[in-house]
Amino acid sequence: MKAALASLLGSTLEYYDFFIYGAAAALVFNHLFFTDVDPAVGLIASFATFGVGYIARPLGGLVIGHFGDRLGRKRALLTCLLLMGASSFLIGCLPTYEAVGIWAPIMLTVLRLAQGFSAGAESAGASTLTVEHSPTNRRGFFSSFLSVGIASGSVLATVVFIPVAALPDEALYSWGWRVPFWISVVVVAVAYFVRTRLEETPVFQEIAEEDEVRNLPIKDVVRYQFPSVIRVMGATTMGVMQSLVTVFVLAYATQNVGVDRPAMLTIIAVATGLMTIVVPLAGRLSDRVGRRPVTFIAVVGCGLGIFPYLWIVSTGNAIAIAVATVVFLSLFYSCREGVWPAFYAEQFAAPVRYSGMALGNQLGNLIAGFAPLIAASLVVIGGWVPVAVFGAGVAVIAGTAVYFMRETSSLTPQRLDEPYETARANHTGRAATNSLTK
Template identity: 40%
Template sequence: MTNTEPKPTKTALRRVVAASIVGSTLEWYDFFLYATASALVLGPVFFPTTDPAVGTLLSFATFGVGFAARPIGSIIFGAIGDRLGRKPALVATLVLMGVSTALIGLVPGYASIGILAPIALVVLRLLQGLGAGAELAGATIFAAEYAPRHRRGLFGSIATIGTYSGTVLSSVIFALFAMMPEATFMAWGWRIPFLLSILVIAVGIYVRLRLEETPEFKRVERADKTTKAPLLDMFRYEWRSVLLVLGIVAAPFTATYAYQTYSLSYMDTELGVSGATGTLAVAIAAFLAMFVVPLMGALSDKVGRRPILIAGTLISALFAFPFFMLLNTGNRNLIILAMIGGIGIGVPTILGVQGVLLSELFSTANRFTGFSVSREIGSILFAGATPFVAASLVAASGGQSWPVSLYVIGACVITLITGIVMKEPGSLSEPAAAEPTRPTHQDPA
């Protein structure tokens, strides 16, 4: 930002922090709430069949639909964020995600409206995915563009805290309502956690509508340098940054979905460990990660982004074998220790700097689209594929976990190489992967 622009007040910075946390908390509250409900209730409520396992598989399929919609959402809201401003995109994603989540809690079951029930569920899950595809990127960018230069790493990590607070919140709330009598819970109790997202929407909208547009976007807008084709410009001028993002997200995406998603299925099918044990371990690790993330973000303001990225990647790689060794004991305390090492320390060390890194890699004009679209491409390559690949590797090895550990290490090697070869990012106005001179997008006089 220029020297003539007033610095954001402490009140404005507090609003930015609140807006970032509320939005990302809602995103991941929705994500893990739906994942849990898919396993426990959505099958019999919306996909009744003679085989309960088939109903559960169909409900998991709707869970995957949300992932398919995320890249589309990143393109749509990335364009809004780069052309019209960060604030309109942030408000739109929050409303879309929150309303669609709440409506899931209102859709009648198959017994009431027949085939319309699963159709409505799929449509709402698609809308959820559209909003989620750009929410984290928008919240991170907003905080980073507002932050004082010497605290940008800390502010850039704020939205990531929400990924863990949302996990903890959804786990606790769903577990509380699951204590109801089974018949009551299946009849209507499961709907309340979905309806509670209305409260988060109300708070989030109130906070976000009171925000001013970011100083960085105002600067670009005044200079008439906002892009008219952000997706095209991203691939034309900043494709190197896209490649760097794919390298950066390889380790955290793969480790997260190996440790936090696949391992729950592995413990159930291969070890006979109850889902409650795994869920408790994930919740404890996620709670710890809420503190590790901002700590690493703040530390990156002092030592740089690359050292933190490299350190977190090394921790994740070195812990890949011990993680499953601890799980294989079947001991509850050792399983919790495994989750703490993988989810509570290794991955959040990387995620503590990932947000600000992805923000600093793109120019202001293309930042929203660059961040959100390239990250979602990475989610397809690494996040979405990991549970399936891990399950296939374990099946092929006769129930052994070591191939999954090697798979995680392979992804960590990609991120490690990326961290070594990339340059330390500069200011938000001067991205690390400098783009060639591009024509200024101006409407003809």
């Protein structure tokens, strides 16, 4: 349970910082860092900097994941915390375009890349750490607290931004937008304190004692478990749904449809807050009936539900939007959030788990990062319908990937490693045969 708490607090910090950027990108960054262009173009440019963070995530996953598999899960996760906290605080200190010109968006982009580098390793590391600390029959439940942390971070980011968004424009654009980024210092201190008191996972300790630590884990991932990387990458594209709701819909509803900013932020905060209840229930259900069936509830529900959801948002009816957001995000999407931390980590063997999950997960997240940018561009072309088609297409990709993933809910740690060990043994056997024939 201590590992689950550490994952919850750590991911709360990481994703508070990550999502506070999303709220700022949707509401204020186009006024602060892209003031010399048309407002619609400025919003698209603001969303582009949001997406840039996702470009850095695969690299961060590979680099920090390498050290997580080499030196331990705990050290890698502490590094993630410090990097994310520092980057977010510095964003709150940035001068605007009016003060320094083009250097303002450049510095913003650099710090967003640092945020992405950190986030790219956080989810894989926290999932790996929790899975390896949990009993076989409760891995889904305990690992789901990572997603509870992600939801909590999103709620915290949104709640903090509600009074900020209600400020008069002069106060909002001068100092108000900075406050949420400065608050991250407090959150990082609490999360760091908890994680420093967590022991390394027994699985990693056993690998280290048996001298099974791989010199270059990512090489083994590509050689022995690359199909798992592809499947996890495809399944991860479902993250598009959350990006559409928390970033694109926030901007679309407030700037295109005319919904009040604090009202829309409140709707998203309530729906995301309800996820913290449904997510662990979905994780526990996956321990009993399997990871794939629970994930398919999310895939089908979101894939079909994206059409009525965006139509309701386009009406501007705040009550209807609130109900639809709760159903779409809190009910259907939560089923995916409750399962993926365990499901994706379980696809990889212990010696390469951190690196393998980070690679597949963050490559799949690339499209989630650019989903608000894609959606904003599609709205200009044809309104909300092309955005819904885009979301449904992503659901088809994710559902296909999940269908071909190995069901892992009842497998022991030793059986989770079997595909990797078999592939290594076959490779070693072929290499020995080739050596003899020469």
